[in-house]
Amino acid sequence: MGKCNYHPGRESVNTIGNQNICAQCQQGITEAVKQVNIHVEPKDCFVWYAGSSNWQPITGTGCAHWVAHQLGIHNGSSAEKCLKGFTFRVRTLILGKRIVPLANVRINDIYVTPHVDHTGLVFKIIPANPANNTPQRIFIRHDSSVQRRVAENEFATYFNGRGSFYR
Amino acid sequence: MVNIYPNINPPIKIGLQQRLIKRIISVLCFCLFFGILFVSCGSNKDSSNKESSNSIVAYFKDAEVQAETDEQRKQIKLVLSDLLNLKVDELKVKKYPNYQNNTDQWDVIKFLNSYFVPSSPQVLTADSFFEDLGKPEAKAAIQERINKIDGDPGTNADSTLQKK
Numbered sequence: 001m002g003k004c005n006y007h008p009g010r011e012s013v014n015t016i017g018n019q020n021i022c023a024q025c026q027q028g029i030t031e032a033v034k035q036v037n038i039h040v041e042p043k044d045c046f047v048w049y050a051g052s053s054n055w056q057p058i059t060g061t062g063c064a065h066w067v068a069h070q071l072g073i074h075n076g077s078s079a080e081k082c083l084k085g086f087t088f089r090v091r092t093l094i095l096g097k098r099i100v101p102l103a104n105v106r107i108n109d110i111y112v113t114p115h116v117d118h119t120g121l122v123f124k125i126i127p128a129n130p131a132n133n134t135p136q137r138i139f140i141r142h143d144s145s146v147q148r149r150v151a152e153n154e155f156a157t158y159f160n161g162r163g164s165f166y167r
Numbered sequence: 168m169v170n171i172y173p174n175i176n177p178p179i180k181i182g183l184q185q186r187l188i189k190r191i192i193s194v195l196c197f198c199l200f201f202g203i204l205f206v207s208c209g210s211n212k213d214s215s216n217k218e219s220s221n222s223i224v225a226y227f228k229d230a231e232v233q234a235e236t237d238e239q240r241k242q243i244k245l246v247l248s249d250l251l252n253l254k255v256d257e258l259k260v261k262k263y264p265n266y267q268n269n270t271d272q273w274d275v276i277k278f279l280n281s282y283f284v285p286s287s288p289q290v291l292t293a294d295s296f297f298e299d300l301g302k303p304e305a306k307a308a309i310q311e312r313i314n315k316i317d318g319d320p321g322t323n324a325d326s327t328l329q330k331k
Contacts, residue, residue: 037266037281039266048288049288050288050289050290051288054290056288056290057280058284058288059279059280059281059282059283059284059285060231060233060281060282060283060284061233061234061235061266061281061282062233063233063235064233079286079287079288088284089231089284090231090233091231113235115232115234115240117231117232117233117234117235117240118233118234118235142235144235145235145239145266145281146235146236146239146266146267148266148267
């Protein structure tokens with residue numbers, strides 16, 4: 001299996017993502033994962049190596065991490081990716097993506113708050129109905145620290161109709 | 168005898184002098200190049216040491232704020248203000264709301280770790296955090312972060328998206 005990526009002098013006992021992990025790191029990762037906030041998904045890779053054999057939960061809410069796993073986004077340097085190599089910063093997540101006008105939003109477009117501090121995915125769109133004057137409705141699935149789970153909320157109400165969509 | 172080539176020797180001397188001058192110039196250039204290299208490496212080392220010597224400065228530098236609601240954002244600003252205004256002994260015992268806005272749940276370090284993502288893996292420890300907090304560079308870093316948040320919208324977008 002080769003040497004540990006973090007301790008080149010030690011044999012690895014496991015591979016996570018493309019990282020070879022020694023027994024000591026494996027134990028540190030297991031302990032760190034236990035401390036990951038309850039709403040964060042997935043949890044098993046939301047840890048980082050803080051040096052000196054010290055594994056810790058990645059900080060922040062984990063919103064971008066969930067989106068990155070859903071869409072398979074690996075943007076950024078190794079310092080901006082989870083143990084399995086997925087991006088966990090919002091601004092890194094949307095690097096290289098373009099803003100989509102509200103009328104053109106599609107399922108799996110990335111929703112980002114105006115502050116660029118929270119993100120989710122479009123999972124349902126109910127088209128506007130001119131017959132009864134009903135506007136388009138967009139629904140966002142997101143890793144919600146407030147609701148302690150991956151939640152589904154409407155763009156117009158929960159997010160006050162504010163924010164941008166990226167593709 | 169008339170010397171019809173009165174300048175035959177001086178060109179040889181000039182040639183020697185030119186070579187000597189060239190050699191001196193190349194030695195000077197060599198010294199200058201390595202002098203500049205040495206000084207620049209030294210200054211980089213100094214500045215990186217300055218950056219990393221204060222855990223709070225290192226933590227906030229290019230950190231991303233992650234928050235879902237305006238209530239959470241308001242709380243983040245309050246905590247940052249507390250970092251500037253409260254005494255260390257007060258901060259050590261003060262508790263802050265959690266993600267669900269339940270009061271008195273998190274100490275200041277747990278609170279910061281819940282909302283801020285530093286640019287590289289880092290852990291705030293109580294010892295270094297409270298020791299570094301009183302230093303002017305830490306206060307400046309916190310004030311800079313407050314200014315960024317006050318400069319909404321785009322707490323994270325303003326500086327960082329453009330930079331990338």
